[in-house]
Amino acid sequence: MIEIGITVEVPIDEAFATLTDGWLYSSWVVGASHIRAVDPEWPAVGSRIHHSVGPWPLTMQDHTTVRAVQQPYQLELEARLWPFGAAYIRLRLHEEGPGRTRIEMAEKAVKGPGVLVPDRVQGVLLTPRNRESLHRLADLINGRADKGSGVR
Structure with a gap:
């Protein structure tokens, strides 16, 4: 798995x-x-987010399940999108200093047709998507920290 961070x-x-x-x-x-x-117990192990994927009206419905959690350092998920399969996603957080956190994300197909794609190719295909996801997450984190005061 290729791991990227922000x-x-x-x-x-x-x-x-x-x-x-x-x-x-x-x-x-x-x-x-x-x-x-x-699920009310989210992010406990076994709990789920029930989501839709894709543009309306072509959305598909499925869920993401927590596989492991170590608050506040790690979250492991299995994201499903049948009939295409499922992916394992690991998000790790590291405190780099006071008020500074590194978030690292790795993803790999674990079920369905995606497992036939070599790990290196999966990494190349998933890196741009995951990089954009981390940038969006960082914006949300920063926005919540700013309490809605605007752009940093």
């Missing part, structure tokens, strides 16, 4: 809180178009 100027707990707000996923995950429901 740094935000907020404490790790604030970054993790935004990352684990299931209702925000369609705001930063490229391809997710609508969050239909978030």
Whole structure:
């Protein structure tokens, strides 16, 4: 898996809180178009975000499940989009200093036709999408930290 990252100027707990707000996923995950429901226990292991993917009216409905969580350092997910398969996604957070957090993201197909694609090719194909997702996540994190005061 190719891992990419971004740094935000907020404490790790604030970054993790935004990352684990299931209702925000369609705001930063490229391809997710609508969050239909978030299990009340999210982000506990086994809990789910029920989402739609794709442009309306061609959306497909599925879900993403928490596979592991270590607050505020790591979140592991399995994102499904049947009949295309499922992906394993790992998000790791590292405190780089006071009020500064590094977020790293890695993704790999684990079910369906995508597993036939070599890891290196998956990495090349997923990197631009994941980079954009991390930039969107960083904007949300920074915006929440600014309390809506505008552009930093």
